[in-house]
Amino acid sequence: MPIFKKSFISLVILAYMPVLIFLSIGFFYTTQTKYLIKEFVEFFLFSTVLYAIGIVLFRRVLRISWCYFSISFLFLISFLKTAFYYLYQSKLTISAFYILFETTGSESSQFLTTFFDLKLLIISIVFILFLLLTFKQLNYLYKKEKSLFYLPKFNLLGIGVYLVLLIGILSSIYLINWKLKHNNIIYLAKDAYVTYQEAQTLFQSSLVKQTNEELKNISALDESQTYVVIIGESTSSRNMGLYGYYRDTNPLLSEIKDELLIFNDVISPHTHTIPSLNKVLSLSNYENPDVIHCGSVVQLANAAGFSTYWISNQQPIGIHETLVTAISKATKEQFFTNALTNKQLEHDEMLLPFIEQVLNKKELKKIIFVHLYGAHIAYKFSYPPRFQKFTDTPITKFPSAKSTEQINHYDNAILYNDFIVRSIIDQVKKREENAYVIYFSDHGDEVFQDIDFVGHNEYHATKPMFEIPFIVWTSEKFKNSFPNFDTLKRYQNRRYMLDDFIHSFSDISKINFNQFQPERSIFNKYFKDRKRIIKKKVDYDNR
Numbered sequence: 114m115p116i117f118k119k120s121f122i123s124l125v126i127l128a129y130m131p132v133l134i135f136l137s138i139g140f141f142y143t144t145q146t147k148y149l150i151k152e153f154v155e156f157f158l159f160s161t162v163l164y165a166i167g168i169v170l171f172r173r174v175l176r177i178s179w180c181y182f183s184i185s186f187l188f189l190i191s192f193l194k195t196a197f198y199y200l201y202q203s204k205l206t207i208s209a210f211y212i213l214f215e216t217t218g219s220e221s222s223q224f225l226t227t228f229f230d231l232k233l234l235i236i237s238i239v240f241i242l243f244l245l246l247t248f249k250q251l252n253y254l255y256k257k258e259k260s261l262f263y264l265p266k267f268n269l270l271g272i273g274v275y276l277v278l279l280i281g282i283l284s285s286i287y288l289i290n291w292k293l294k295h296n297n298i299i300y301l302a303k304d305a306y307v308t309y310q311e312a313q314t315l316f317q318s319s320l321v322k323q324t325n326e327e328l329k330n331i332s333a334l335d336e337s338q339t340y341v342v343i344i345g346e347s348t349s350s351r352n353m354g355l356y357g358y359y360r361d362t363n364p365l366l367s368e369i370k371d372e373l374l375i376f377n378d379v380i381s382p383h384t385h386t387i388p389s390l391n392k393v394l395s396l397s398n399y400e401n402p403d404v405i406h407c408g409s410v411v412q413l414a415n416a417a418g419f420s421t422y423w424i425s426n427q428q429p430i431g432i433h434e435t436l437v438t439a440i441s442k443a444t445k446e447q448f449f450t451n452a453l454t455n456k457q458l459e460h461d462e463m464l465l466p467f468i469e470q471v472l473n474k475k476e477l478k479k480i481i482f483v484h485l486y487g488a489h490i491a492y493k494f495s496y497p498p499r500f501q502k503f504t505d506t507p508i509t510k511f512p513s514a515k516s517t518e519q520i521n522h523y524d525n526a527i528l529y530n531d532f533i534v535r536s537i538i539d540q541v542k543k544r545e546e547n548a549y550v551i552y553f554s555d556h557g558d559e560v561f562q563d564i565d566f567v568g569h570n571e572y573h574a575t576k577p578m579f580e581i582p583f584i585v586w587t588s589e590k591f592k593n594s595f596p597n598f599d600t601l602k603r604y605q606n607r608r609y610m611l612d613d614f615i616h617s618f619s620d621i622s623k624i625n626f627n628q629f630q631p632e633r634s635i636f637n638k639y640f641k642d643r644k645r646i647i648k649k650k651v652d653y654d655n656r
């Protein structure tokens with residue numbers, strides 16, 4: 114019996130060898146242990162499910178084969194996970210794969226040389242050695258203790274064990290699905306497949322091309338111009354000091370208030386990133402919602418002779434991201450600052466050096482699109498600890514421990530966002546060029562303002578989910594060259610829905626094109642007040 118016990122323990126150790134190797138190597142490269150532990154728990158449960166399925170379903174030769182297959186498969190997953198931890202200190206994501214392929218090109222040789230360095234080669238050899246060793250030990254155990262592989266027997270105790278295994282399988286699957294699916298290889302593969310299908314369609318659409326046939330008769334000025342369009346995330350103007358919020362969440366933008374045009378009544382067309390940016394960044398709008406064939410702001414800028422850049426702190430690939438990436442692919446160069454790192458660790462200041470780098474490029478006309486992580490939920494991860502200023506009990510109609518925590522995190526995220534937008538303005542300002550910086554958010558968020566809710570949801574849509582900042586900073590040179598610049602100040606109370614942004618964008622960038630409609634530009638003297646229809650048929654201003 115003692116020998117049996119010993120061989121049983123050896124068998125368990127062999128079975129979990131892939132998990133153990135991943136944990137021991139990952140431990141050296143992780144920046145946050147709690148994410149590694151999550152990875153470990155998922156990998157452990159997944160391995161257990163795989164083995165348990167084999168024990169419940171198969172007997173004898175089939176079971177042994179399943180055992181060998183499982184170990185090989187788990188070793189492969191373990192290697193991939195470990196390689197990612199070594200290279201990027203993060204878990205495997207489809208965005209990371211996308212960036213790897215994008216930045217290294219489609220040539221696999223180039224991909225492999227980037228992917229493999231000496232240390233990784235050593236890690237690979239360690240994996241192969243361990244795999245062979247595991248197989249050898251397994252063979253040895255099988256020869257010595259065959260009966261161990263045929264357990265449990267079909268007696269009363271055995272059936273009890275089968276039942277426990279079955280419950281174990283079901284509860285592990287439930288647990289993975291509930292909390293750990295983003296760490297699971299099967300889920301990741303499914304997600305990758307769906308995203309790949311979507312990307313196939315989008316990345317072959319007219320959106321990714323440099324220019325679009327729909328946009329014609331484009332004319333623009335040949336003078337020096339540097340324009341920056343900042344796209345925020347989930348930032349409601351309701352929580353911004355600049356828009357009258359009782360907390361000073363915008364100390365830095367308020368400081369330069371006189372240099373800003375602050376538009377007071379701008380809403381997003383939707384409460385989610387994709388449907389909203391669909392319309393904001395292209396010719397599509399409420400009246401004409403089909404995006405794929407419509408030209409984008411990027412294509413318009415390209416056709417007008419601007420060098421265009423896309424600098425994003427969001428993930429490039431995923432169910433909520435791919436469309437924006439398709440639009441960004443039309444730019445001359447794209448930078449995804451966050452894709453290969455753990456998104457919960459990197460804040461928007463990551464973007465600043467990239468912006469500086471592009472601003473330094475000597476080009477007569479350029480437009481930089483900056484996509485912020487902004488006040489993305491979970492808010493506590495979207496700002497660094499040094500911006501934790503609001504900690505007291507906030508004013509809300511829905512006081513609770515949860516609302517206090519969420520509102521404070523949200524307001525701190527907005528405070529951080531204030532610092533980011535101001536920093537970008539300062540980067541542009543110090544160059545004294547003919548320049549503007551436009552800042553808006555893709556939509557807002559409800560954070561215990563009008564209802565007892567946190568986040569955004571079009572079905573339960575509330576005003577704070579639509580109310581967004583729309584701010585324009587302009588340089589002195591820009592002011593002097595823009596015809597009747599001072600009249601713009603009179604337009605700050607105009608009611609506007611941002612699905613018409615392309616018209617405002619072309620207007621202020623002095624780009625003319627066949628489909629430009631001055632009545633849809635917030636900056637134009639021919640602007641016409643338009644019914645703002647949300648949720649397909651609801652009049653936003655008369656609900």
Ligand SMILES: [Zn+2]
Nearest residue numbers: 347385386555
């Ligand atoms: Zn969003």
